[in-house]
Amino acid sequence: MSENEYAITSASLTKRFGRLRALDAVSARVPRGSIYGLMGPNGAGKTTFVRVLLNLINPTSGSAQVLGLDVVRESVAVRRRVGHVAALQPLWDWMTVRDYTDFMAGCYPTWRPEAVSKVLDRIGIDTQAKLGELSRGQRAIVSIAVAIGHEPDLLLLDEALTGLDPIARREILRNVIDAMQAEGRTVLITGQDIADMERICDHVGFLVKGRLVLESTLDDLKARVKRIRIEHPSEPEVQIPGGAIQVERSPRETVFTVEDFSSQLLDSLDGPQRRVAAEDLALEDIFIDLAQSHMEAAR
């Protein structure tokens, strides 16, 4: 695990709030240059994870590194190279857009005003308007503009698309992708809109009740997890592999999901008067199936 390989690493990162374990021994690895989607149900710990990375919260145990820097000991250096957008983050309403960007410009030595104004101009935001007067979507765009304005090596988007109108969502995605053009820039995006995340993520992590139950590249995941449909008009019941989840049996059809798909598996299930097909699952479905099974397993 060299500094150049991963943008974010955590080792058994745990955060407890009283008896509640918001993060439970999370060991994540976010490769450099990737767009990593951290998914999970409500209250899974995604925002907590992001806040620990920024040292807004101190971990109870375990450690984490961002761009090779320890998040606790070198937090100021971390924040200098990281851009952060949080969901519906309240801003200083009394500032104008111009005030806000000027304020941020003064905080970061690597600020590039052209990049910021390009973002704002494209959506047509009046820089003299007060932040409190902007709509939710406009505020989100201002936030993302400011986040990428100082050319961060890592962008943390914590539910940044939640609650926004489609236009604002599109704008944010576009800006994120634009920001990715530079070498080695990484994006960690958390959220609930898995369909959107599926478009741009190449790595995914599933966080359920504070535990990282899955971490993989998207391609790998989609190749591994597939839905198998067996049509068996002449057989009442068919045998299914041991690790099948989300099994649905009907009189002449059996559908289930497998986590370890291979063409051999498909062949093994084939038979005369059977029609066996493997279907790709959308990430959302993968997530739902896996999350549910893991939550049941934890119980």
Next chain:
Amino acid sequence: MKHVFTKEWRQGHLIALFGLLMGGLITALWGLLTIAWVEDWRDQEAVNGFCGVIYVLLLPVLAGYVGAGLVASETERGTLPLLLGLPFSRRQVWLGKFLAGIALTGSAVVLAVVPGAIAIRPAFEEVHFWEILPDLAFGSLLIFAISFFWSTRCATIISAFLNTTLLTIGIALFVLVWMALLGTLIGYGPLLDGEIWALAVCIGLVVGSYFGFSRGDVLLSQRRRLLPLAVAVATFLMLSLPIIALVRWDTRYERAEVVEIKRPELTGGGSAISLYTRGSPVRFLREVENKWFADDFPDYRANYAVCLDVSSGKELLTRRETRPPVLSPDGKLAAVLRGPQPLIWAGHFDSFPATVVEVWDVANQRLLYGGTPSEGFATGQGEIGWMGWSPDGQWIALAGDLRYHRYGPGIFDQMLLMRPDGSQARVIPLEDPPHAPRAWDWAPDGKSIYVVREDGVLIRRSLLDGTADTIWEGPAEHIPYAYRIEVGAAAASPDGQWIAVAMKVYYVPGSFRGRTIVASHPSAQYPKPLLLVYLVSADGSTSQLLFKEPAERAILQSDLLWSPRGDALYYIAGAHSGRPSERESVWVVAWTKGSDRASLATLSPSTPLVQTAVLPDGHLLLSAWQRAYIVTPKGRLVTTSSKFTDAFKNWRLVGIDARGRAIVTRWRQRDNEIAAMDLSSGEVTAIYP
């Protein structure tokens, strides 16, 4: 850090203006109360103190608000992650906030003080603002630190609490000012009543709590709306002040028609009359007042002490809730006694202890002196029991409570002398230990006083240095075996040559002459009292026994009167024979210059209550219930015309004025009036009201 500081400053700099606004509000309140309610300098003191105290309280409150707002409101509105996500260490962020807090508090406090320092200096002086400023500053800093600390710990609670509190205070202050406005518009004077304040604060608390609870957040975030509101309020107040002043000018305190007249007395050498009168504070508000106080104070009226010119009946000086003014012998200055606090609800005019002396220039209605000289008394609580002018008008004399001596009430044992402007205050002892003083009088030149001791010895005490000379050794030369003396009165003649002394002496006759008798001796149980009147020369060379009569059950008075020219002397005593069926009689001892003995005239009025006055021609006028008598210096009772007697059926004598008219008042107090009676014709002319 500097960056954070700048942001915090920009975020909170309106607080400084808010401080200015609050200071301005308090100043406006002061102005309002001064215009509307203050009648004299003691009311002003009360208003000054009140506004000063509010001002003093304002500053720590501002500091607390800033302190709590800095972190608490950030958390409240969720912008803290934004701030902490910046590439600064926590320490830098904290430092920026802390220093900004100091700067904001400092500027808010300074700006808050500015309107007060400019406009209401007296209020500041009343609470010794500048002396306590270092303590205030330190206290504000402390409050700031405390609320800053707590805001980092429990932000939501602190923020909600403090915002509600400040809102409450603001609303309460606003309600108060508005009620003051309302009160002045309808002319209701006493606004500093505790109930009104409590009501205003309650209204403020209730309204503030409603807003704070149900819409606190809304109000917080819409800061833009607060400033115009504040400006509107301030403008409203400032514009309304001149209007109120105009409206109020006509409805300053006006007395109702005179309801009662009490305790009229001639003063100022007979040129003026001082009395109490009662009236309502404002004419057309009597009903309102009654509604408020009907149950508790049914007889409440403000007491006015009035000094009238005896010829014209014009009020020379009117003071509310004080003792009646005492004019100097030339009538130019008036000395007034009053209690230490302005008493708005004083029930009875004697009920407050008099400790403050005011000296007024009557012609210009200007206060010459106001203070508490009675603090110079060594004993007592500094209450002034009596006040008078020296005959030359150079000194004002004050004496404390009447002292009870062994054989009954005596007189004061010390006197405080001071100039009319309050300077050169000194204590003159009347007591000559171990002998208590019994009677005293001024020397007409104003340089000394004469005191008669309980053993009958006459002493002259100099007012300049307080030294005492014994003038006369007492009645011992005439009554060598006198063992108990009751001194009645002492009076110096107008030319200062003679001092008359009246006393009652008990002696034991017969075989025990020449020896001192102890009171416990069996013969002492049968004492024979004698009523004696002596005339002693001022230098003590001679003493003349004018009158000596056995006088069992003689009731001594202090009416020892010289005629204005000094050629006649009268002493009035009551006498009772001891038999229940017999009425008490009045003895009049009369002496005319040149004779070596005084004569006695006995009167039997229906009641022994008499008022006496010496007429310009030297005769004595006595007025009793429905009767009047005139006694000549030779002790003859003069019959009076029926017109004269008829007049005195309805009138009671107060005194003889400088023009020789009898000043009279009706017997009853209600619907009373002061009038002057021409003694030759019996014609009565009303003077007052």
Next chain:
Amino acid sequence: MLDSIDPKASTPIYRQIIHQIRRGVAAGLLAAGDRLPSVRELAARLLVNPNTVARVYRDLERDGLLETRRGQGTFVSSEAEAMAESERCHLIADQLRVVARDVRAFGLSEEAALTLFRDALTDEKPGRKDRR
């Protein structure tokens, strides 16, 4: 073409883009020498991960369909013309394989299937018959 992808479709985005480019070449919409949008442009237009687009271009370049000229961008290669024919066949063959599987599963006879296919060939007017 190359203006949208369906994120909800179960087909991976990578394959959707590849499919679109292949189809474009097969249908003659992309001719040899046509310049394709840069990785960034295409990623921004489609709102997909640039890495995905980069992989698409890489794989297609490996297959010979595209070529990168340094400093100028990515273009449809000159061999694409030649590959067009085989592309077309590949695409049809893929689809026929799916149909064949269904035929087998439903137990249709080969003659019946061929008859249906012939009917489909002649029935190309849109709107005549709904295919779904």
